[in-house]
Structures are given as structure tokens and as C-alpha cells.
Amino acid sequence: MxxxxxxxxxxxxxxxxxxxxxxxxxWDTIGFGRGERPAELAGVPGVxxxxxxxxxxxxxxxxxxxxxxxxxxxxxxxxxxxxxxxVTELQADLAGGVGLLxxxxxxxxxxxxxxxxxxxxxxxxxxxPVPETAPTEPLCSYGIVKLAFEKYLxxxxxxxxxxxRVLRIANVFGERQRVRRQQGVIAAFMTAAVEGRPLExxxxxxxxxxxxxxxxxxDALVRxxxxxxxxHRVVNIGSGAGRSLTEVIDGITRLRRxxxxxxxxxxxxxGRRVDVPRIVLDIARAREALGWEPATPxxxxxxxxxxxxxxxxxxxxxLAAAG
Amino acid sequence: MxxxxxxxxxxxxxxxxxxxxxxxxxWDTIGFGRGERPAELAGVPGVxxxxxxxxxxxxxxxxxxxxxxxxxxxxxxxxxxxxxxxVTELQADLAGGVGLLxxxxxxxxxxxxxxxxxxxxxxxxxxxPVPETAPTEPLCSYGIVKLAFEKYLxxxxxxxxxxxRVLRIANVFGERQRVRRQQGVIAAFMTAAVEGRPLExxxxxxxxxxxxxxxxxxDALVRxxxxxxxxHRVVNIGSGAGRSLTEVIDGITRLRRxxxxxxxxxxxxxGRRVDVPRIVLDIARAREALGWEPATPxxxxxxxxxxxxxxxxxxxxxLAAAG
Numbered sequence: 001m002x003x004x005x006x007x008x009x010x011x012x013x014x015x016x017x018x019x020x021x022x023x024x025x026x027w028d029t030i031g032f033g034r035g036e037r038p039a040e041l042a043g044v045p046g047v048x049x050x051x052x053x054x055x056x057x058x059x060x061x062x063x064x065x066x067x068x069x070x071x072x073x074x075x076x077x078x079x080x081x082x083x084x085x086x087v088t089e090l091q092a093d094l095a096g097g098v099g100l101l102x103x104x105x106x107x108x109x110x111x112x113x114x115x116x117x118x119x120x121x122x123x124x125x126x127x128x129p130v131p132e133t134a135p136t137e138p139l140c141s142y143g144i145v146k147l148a149f150e151k152y153l154x155x156x157x158x159x160x161x162x163x164x165r166v167l168r169i170a171n172v173f174g175e176r177q178r179v180r181r182q183q184g185v186i187a188a189f190m191t192a193a194v195e196g197r198p199l200e201x202x203x204x205x206x207x208x209x210x211x212x213x214x215x216x217x218x219d220a221l222v223r224x225x226x227x228x229x230x231x232h233r234v235v236n237i238g239s240g241a242g243r244s245l246t247e248v249i250d251g252i253t254r255l256r257r258x259x260x261x262x263x264x265x266x267x268x269x270x271g272r273r274v275d276v277p278r279i280v281l282d283i284a285r286a287r288e289a290l291g292w293e294p295a296t297p298x299x300x301x302x303x304x305x306x307x308x309x310x311x312x313x314x315x316x317x318x319l320a321a322a323g
Numbered sequence: 324m325x326x327x328x329x330x331x332x333x334x335x336x337x338x339x340x341x342x343x344x345x346x347x348x349x350w351d352t353i354g355f356g357r358g359e360r361p362a363e364l365a366g367v368p369g370v371x372x373x374x375x376x377x378x379x380x381x382x383x384x385x386x387x388x389x390x391x392x393x394x395x396x397x398x399x400x401x402x403x404x405x406x407x408x409x410v411t412e413l414q415a416d417l418a419g420g421v422g423l424l425x426x427x428x429x430x431x432x433x434x435x436x437x438x439x440x441x442x443x444x445x446x447x448x449x450x451x452p453v454p455e456t457a458p459t460e461p462l463c464s465y466g467i468v469k470l471a472f473e474k475y476l477x478x479x480x481x482x483x484x485x486x487x488r489v490l491r492i493a494n495v496f497g498e499r500q501r502v503r504r505q506q507g508v509i510a511a512f513m514t515a516a517v518e519g520r521p522l523e524x525x526x527x528x529x530x531x532x533x534x535x536x537x538x539x540x541x542d543a544l545v546r547x548x549x550x551x552x553x554x555h556r557v558v559n560i561g562s563g564a565g566r567s568l569t570e571v572i573d574g575i576t577r578l579r580r581x582x583x584x585x586x587x588x589x590x591x592x593x594g595r596r597v598d599v600p601r602i603v604l605d606i607a608r609a610r611e612a613l614g615w616e617p618a619t620p621x622x623x624x625x626x627x628x629x630x631x632x633x634x635x636x637x638x639x640x641x642l643a644a645a646g
Binding site for chain 1: 417418421460461462463464467468470471474475477478481482
């Protein structure tokens with residue numbers, strides 16, 4: 001007998017990867033998303049699909065029927081879009097999430113895994129890696145909404161005994177990350193590079209982030225869904241290392257050269273107020289709680305990612321030429 | 324020349340008291356509320372009134388025109404109603420508050436004073452008084468929404484230089500507090516006592532709260548609105564002492580006896596999960612930041628409060644007899 005799991009926001013970057021990984025692990029996986037079943041999940045056995053909105057409580061309630069676990073990924077990869085219309089964001093994401101918890105309770109689903117934002121919930125941090133116990137002073141609406149939802153999870157544990165797990169995920173990147181709502185600087189740079197456009201850098205390139213590979217993030221999510229007991233409910237998921245934008249650009253430039261292509265041009269734009277100068281997560285707790293650590297070296301992750309964008313660009317190029 | 328101030332949620336318990344106090348201090352005071360100008364503010368000079376919804380951005384924008392300060396009290400006295408429909412609460416309160424900040428920015432209002440919840444933002448605390456630096460792990464939706472809005476204020480400071488002041492107010496009580504959406508156990512007990520109904524106690528009466536008198540709270544809000552510089556932006560406002568429900572009941576019983584009335588009957592109900600056992604605020608920072616401390620002794624505050632409820636009940640009784 002297989003165990004059923006519902007993935008909300010399953011049509012997104014993390015979602016499609018996660019559904020495939022869960023199904024491969026033997027879970028009866030239901031993807032829930034606003035669009036049609038994504039092409040990435042076409043023909044993937046063990047994954048069924050429900051098209052719907054997080055605000056449709058009745059549908060949600062039916063989708064959760066018989067599930068052991070719900071994974072909440074809705075809005076999990078779009079931090080840079082935050083701040084533009086926080087009211088809409090709130091209503092869609094946070095209210096939707098809170099409604100989800102009500103539906104989870106009604107349906108008797110015992111466990112919720114939530115993709116929070118390691119890159120934004122802490123706000124300004126010191127130079128060292130940030131542990132989960134650090135103050136949470138987010139400096140963007142996206143981070144505030146993530147943090148507030150973490151509090152709702154704790155509330156549902158207190159009131160109803162919900163077994164929740166929060167993964168505060170750093171800057172995730174990898175194959176199939178689309179440049180939508182400015183999600184992910186690596187996706188944006190890779191796309192620009194393979195299309196022969198310049199890389200636009202906000203600020204002087206010294207901004208440091210913790211870039212974690214999608215394969216490793218999915219591994220952490222699968223563990224969080226599977227483990228019967230966890231030592232900690234709030235866990236950072238990062239690469240264990242900080243990299244400047246300049247290092248990212250150097251890596252992409254090297255890959256372009258190896259690929260036989262012209263190295264990308266770089267254009268500098270003024271820095272943005274929403275960008276904190278440095279954020280690197282302390283990932284010691286993830287080892288303890290999930291038995292997890294990032295397994296894919298930076299160079300390999302970047303190479304795999306570049307391969308996908310290069311293939312994609314070639315395909316789009318062929319289609320454009322044919323069209 | 325007088326300075327203009329807008330009070331949002333001005334029709335509520337704290338709001339009507341605050342508007343009168345601000346006007347008496349010489350502020351050009353605009354009350355903004357969902358209902359008609361409240362009877363408590365009829366004929367109060369220096370207070371004008373705008374009827375509207377926090378979600379009506381255009382109206383809000385016009386109301387803020389020319390204001391030096393905005394005081395945000397919307398939803399500031401209804402903690403116990405939380406948890407029943409958190410989604411609606413979120414959409415009304417938090418999204419409304421975030422919209423307010425956008426309107427504040429557009430109108431060029433430099434300062435926002437926010438009534439947060441000292442009784443709920445911290446969650447479970449130890450036995451001692453809770454300082455502002457304590458962890459914030461709210462155990463009700465009301466507290467989460469308050470906390471999230473505090474984060475939005477910090478975000479607007481970071482992005483736009485907003486001069487904000489957060490008062491984390493303990494359990495406020497006093498004259499004119501209506502028993503609506505279960506706001507305030509003292510209001511509920513006073514009302515029941517003067518109407519000859521039993522006092523309903525959830526749990527064994529050992530729950531300890533920090534009951535702070537409305538006159539003192541208004542004094543703190545006026546200071547927060549007025550002071551050009553504050554040493555801290557987040558400040559607890561409490562009485563400096565914890566009192567059990569049993570102590571509250573004893574106080575009311577004494578007052579009823581002095582009043583020549585029969586002491587109230589007490590009925591015990593099972594404790595509620597949302598009730599934390601004890602919360603008393605450390606108010607040292609308020610002295611430092613606002614030069615404030617509670618000025619009204621407990622017995623005096625309770626006596627004044629009882630006088631109002633007794634008079635109110637007599638009036639209602641007369642009206643009922645006449646009708």
C-alpha cells in the first residue's frame with residue numbers, strides 16, 4: 001500500500017522536481033496547481049494532477065482526503081517580486097495558506113511540510129552563517145508572509161497537534177527554473193547568457209547569497225515528508241557556503257567558454273534597497289533533524305544547470321527558426 | 324497652528340478615548356471608523372470624523388492628507404475572537420494595515436503609531452515580566468497578525484524611512500469598554516456583575532494577565548504620537564503587575580459589596596487552549612522610550628471602571644423599564 005501525499009504549488013520549479021522525486025520513492029503523489037498538469041510531469045507514473053486555486057476550500061478539502069502529508073510550496077520561489085503589491089501577495093499567499101491549514105485539520109492530515117525562505121526571513125544578518133535561532137526581521141513582504149505562516153503552523157501544532165516541518169530554503173537554482181517574476185538570479189543569468197544578452201547586475205556584484213541546488217532541496221523536502229520524527233521543526237536548507245554575484249558570473253563565464261561560446265557581457269545597475277548584503281545559512285541543524293546535507297558540488301550543480309539552459313535555448317532557437 | 328493626526332479604528336474602545344485626549348492636547352484630530360461618529364465623541368471639539376473602510380485606499384489617501392501622524396488601532400481590542408475565522412481576520416486587518424502603509428507613504432505622513440498586542444505576540448512566557456526582546460511565538464491568529472504588521476512597519480522604515488512606534492499593549496480595561504467579540508474579561512465580568520448574572524470563568528481562575536487602565540494606555544499613545552525621537556520603536560505598555568482572574572473577581576466582588584449590591588456568583592468552565600497561563604509585561608523600556616509609566620493604581624482604575632458599568636446598567640434598566 002502506498003502513502004498519499006499532496007503537493008501544493010506543484011506546477012512550479014520546486015514542485016515539478018519534488019513530485020517526480022516523491023513518485024520515484026513510491027509515494028502516491030497528487031500535484032495541485034493553478035495550471036494544467038505541467039509538461040515536466042507528463043507521463044511521470046505515480047503523479048496525478050488536480051487543477052485548482054488555493055482559495056477553493058472545498059476542492060482543497062477533497063484533494064487532501066486520504067493524504068498522510070501535505071507539502072506547501074505555493075509562492076515558494078518568487079522573492080524579488082515582493083514589495084510591488086504586498087496586499088495582493090498577502091491575500092493570495094498567507095490567507096490561502098491559513099485556509100489550507102483549516103482544510104488540513106478538517107481532512108485529518110497529520111503532517112505539513114512548508115517551504116519557507118531562508119534568504120529573506122532573517123533580514124540583515126552578520127557575516128557568519130545564520131542559525132535558525134537568529135532574530136527574524138525580514139526586510140521584504142515575501143519574508144514577512146513566510147514568517148507569519150511559520151507562526152500559523154506553530155499555532156496549529158499548539159491547538160490541534162499538527163506535525164509540521166519548516167524548511168527555510170536558501171536561493172535555490174537548477175534545471176527548469178523559469179525566469180518569472182524575477183525568480184532566481186542564476187536562472188536570469190543563465191537565460192541571458194545562452195541567449196547572448198548581457199547579465200544585469202544590481203549593485204557591484206559583492207552581494208553574497210547561499211545558492212543551493214534543486215536536487216539537494218528536493219532531497220531535503222522528501223526527508224521532511226518521510227521522517228516520522230524530527231528533532232527540530234524549523235530547519236535551514238542551504239549549500240553551506242556563500243557566493244558573491246561575481247563568483248556566479250565567473251562560473252557561468254567559464255561554462256560558456258567550455259561550451260565554445262562567447263563569454264557574457266556584464267552590465268551594472270544601481271543596488272536595490274530590498275537586497276541584504278549577505279546571507280549564508282548555518283545548516284548544522286538540517287544534519288541533525290533530517291540527516292541531510294547538500295550532496296552536489298557547486299561546479300557540478302552549475303554545469304548541470306547550464307546544460308539545461310543551453311539545450312532549452314537551442315530548442316527555442318529551432319522552434320523560432322521553424323516558426 | 325495645530326498639527327493634524329488621523330486615528331484609524333477611532334470608533335472602538337481605545338479610539339474614542341484617544342481622540343478625545345488628542346483633541347484636548349490641541350491636536351487637529353480626525354477619527355476614521357467604519358460606523359457613524361460615535362456618541363462618545365459627539366460634541367467633542369477638535370475631533371472631526373470620517374466614516375469609511377480601511378480597504379478604501381482612495382478615501383484613506385484623502386484622509387491622510389496633511390497629517391503629521393497616523394495611529395493604527397483597527398482591530399486592537401479583540402484577541403479572543405481570533406482563531407474562529409483567521410482568514411477573514413487576515414484579509415481585513417493585515418491586508419488593510421499594509422494598504423494603510425502604502426497610503427501613508429503616498430500621502431507623505433512621516434509617523435505611524437501602532438497598537439500591537441502585548442498579551443499575545445509573545446506566546447508562552449516564563450514566570451517573570453516579558454521584555455520586548457523576548458521571542459515572539461504567538462499562539463493565536465490575532466497575535467500573529469499583530470506581529471506580522473510590526474514587521475511591515477520595520478520594512479517601511481527600511482525602504483522609506485518611516486518613523487514608526489509600536490506599543491505592545493497588555494490587557495486594557497476601563498470605562499466604555501463594550502463586551503463585543505469577547506473583548507476584555509473585566510468588561511465581561513463588570514457587565515455580568517451589574518446585570519446580576521454569574522461571572523463565567525474559563526479554567527480555575529489562576530490565569531494571570533497584565534491589566535492596564537485605559538487612561539494610562541491613552542497617555543502612552545499620546546506620547547508615542549507626540550515625541551519627536553524615541554529610544555526604542557517597540558515598547559511594552561502594561562501595568563507592571565500580574566493579576567489572576569481570581570484577584571479580578573475579588574476586586575469586583577468588593578466593589579459590588581461597597582455599592583450595596585449582592586456579590587456576583589462565579590461559574591467555572593473548562594480552560595481554553597488559546598489561553599496562555601501567564602503573561603506580565605516588563606515595562607522598563609516604556610519609561611526610557613516614552614517617559615511613561617502607569618499612573619492609575621489598580622483599585623482606583625477598577626473603581627472608576629465599575630462606576631461606569633453600574634451607571635450604564637442603571638441607565639439601560641431605566642430605559643428598559645420605560646420601554
